[in-house]
Amino acid sequence: MQIQYVLEVCGTGFFAISGSLAANDKAQPDWFGASFIGFITSIGGGSLRDILLGCYPLVWVHDINFIFAVIFGVILSSIFFKILIRLRRTFFLFDTIGIAMFTIVGTEKAISFGVHPMIAAIMGMFSAVMGGVIRDVLTNEIPIIFKKEIYATACLAGAICYLLLDHFGLERNVNFLLSAAIIISIRIIAVKKNLSLPKFIKGD
Amino acid sequence: MQIQYVLEVCGTGFFAISGSLAANDKAQPDWFGASFIGFITSIGGGSLRDILLGCYPLVWVHDINFIFAVIFGVILSSIFFKILIRLRRTFFLFDTIGIAMFTIVGTEKAISFGVHPMIAAIMGMFSAVMGGVIRDVLTNEIPIIFKKEIYATACLAGAICYLLLDHFGLERNVNFLLSAAIIISIRIIAVKKNLSLPKFIKGD
């Protein structure tokens, strides 16, 4: 569990970087605004999952380390803004690792609340992507998860995979790594090959 | 109660259809995006009501049938997209029946939590319309309930009517049907006669 905790705190920091960088494009926020958007991006998904599950206290409300991770991420992204923008490829990797981890952690947490596996998969996916959705809504963008190359779908696939392997008795840590790897692989292949899901409605 | 449960699940499916059709206009979502918007539209109002009341577990979190209803609705709206668009008149009826039912179910649930009747009416109205509000926010539209022909107001009127008749001892099932009929009538008359509430500020 120790390692997962460290990963979760790091993931929160990465999402804060991603949030405060993205925030800058359209809203042109001041320092407070960028931190605020970074904060919401990184804790939004997990908070929504916990609120929907009725799982109190929320993880960042009783553990100040998550706040430190956000602050650290925002400061880093301000100081190294130009470098980080140039490192988009590396950065894409961090984001992908982040969503993979958040998906599995969220799915596990939901399962421990005794919900149906299909609900647990949705909760896992929510943990990973809803922070970004809230960020997009706040900055007045149409959430990218509605059209971007296979993104939330990869999370959903990884969550389902985790649940299936768990059902068949795979050891928890092996399963964690394997399912996260599946999410990361799907996402990387989708971006490299420019794959996306079919539009809901063809024509016009 | 059995019948109300069936109605609630069906209503969820109808709202999923409405959500995924509406989603298509501006955001041009892929399959995942349309399902996501359909899901949010159909479970958003009830979830918000339950979160505000502190009523856990949320109905769809512990009952997988609601998820099946959403999936079924989304698939239907993809397959029969053209027909459904042509059937807007019929569809309008489904939506109207949906909000009528959700309003009364939501009002009842809030009352059972011991809140003031005025709060219960607000909760009933929230159940019916907030899914659509969240959908509009996600697709970057100004929520239609702010200007559309009497929509949320019809829900509020029906909820108040339900509470009054309940106060005077009308039998619950009769009251349910009567109050739902009032919502449906107000909504249909408003659309046919093109009625709307006065603008908040006249002039300019």
Added chain:
Amino acid sequence: MQIQYVLEVCGTGFFAISGSLAANDKAQPDWFGASFIGFITSIGGGSLRDILLGCYPLVWVHDINFIFAVIFGVILSSIFFKILIRLRRTFFLFDTIGIAMFTIVGTEKAISFGVHPMIAAIMGMFSAVMGGVIRDVLTNEIPIIFKKEIYATACLAGAICYLLLDHFGLERNVNFLLSAAIIISIRIIAVKKNLSLPKFIKGD
């Protein structure tokens, strides 16, 4: 406590005025829409704080006076619309008093839940500003707190000040007044001198 309760109810009314006036600019809502936006603006921040803390029942859900304050505020802002618009300077003062009070009340409430002081300051700031953020999202604007002259930052500063003085044993009511005065002063100076925080990213 009595006085703080009165202040909180009054603050809710002021926020309802602020919300329904602001709503009119872009969304051109009807009467229902303006009331709805006024309602969300005034109860949104406190509701979010309570939901994040898991503090049930929400204050307005079990106390009808808050609803009356909202209704009263909306009616006032409709009747006296032109006067209120002309009184923007006075109005600015009301809004500033409102956020000052909500910040301290929110911070206190969070502390009474045993959270870390830094989280309490965030919760206090959320109480004051998140209603306005939700209002901006609903009316399809980029939330002003991302760029406006020092606004949410003033709340955060006041909350931190309150917590520090509390730590050093200052009497609660004196502290309440002093910290609120600090928020009000920062905000007034920022507006008069046209101060704002530095942009997150300089250049381009």
